[in-house]
Amino acid sequence: MTYPLILIPFILVTVVVTLLAARRPGRRERLVASLWTAAVLILLTAVFDNAMIAADLFTYPDEHISGIRIGLAPVEDFAYPVCIAFLLPSIAALLPERRAAS
Template identity: 70%
Template sequence: MTYPLIVLPFLAVTVVVTALSARRPGFGRRMRASAVAAAALFVLTAVFDNVMIAAGLFTYPAEHLSGIRIGLAPIEDFSYPLCAAFGVPAVAALLPDRRTA
């Protein structure tokens, strides 16, 4: 189960940064937008990962996976785009506003 362990630091950073951004204005709006982006990225990841795996472009050693799959794609593949959907807007919210700086 190597890949699930690799995901943990990305998940932890995303949770911490998102929590820190909760005090910034527009948190609810940002979370709704992130949820929409996450849903789109989830669908795109499901489609394209399954196509690429089915085409034989890459494989994953079963002993390094959690065993949970969506089609042919391991669940671990979905973590990075989903972390990005929430983490990137949170980091942007934490950066100083360049218009007032």
């Protein structure tokens, strides 16, 4: 199995949950925060994945990746932080509000 195939369920869940949460109040603020978070996580992933691969801490077999790389890191590595940046706030938006104890 290749890394792009492994990503499909994560991406699908992220898209579905994000679309469901788009119906909740605070959609614009949540999406802007997710975009900023994704940008920072992409930058951190680029720096640290490349450093770890350069240090030979791990490798990716060419037959399991798409072949598209950002530096030494396969582009697939960037999908996880982007999914998390959108998925976690969307899940939080879908959870019922907690009421303060009286």
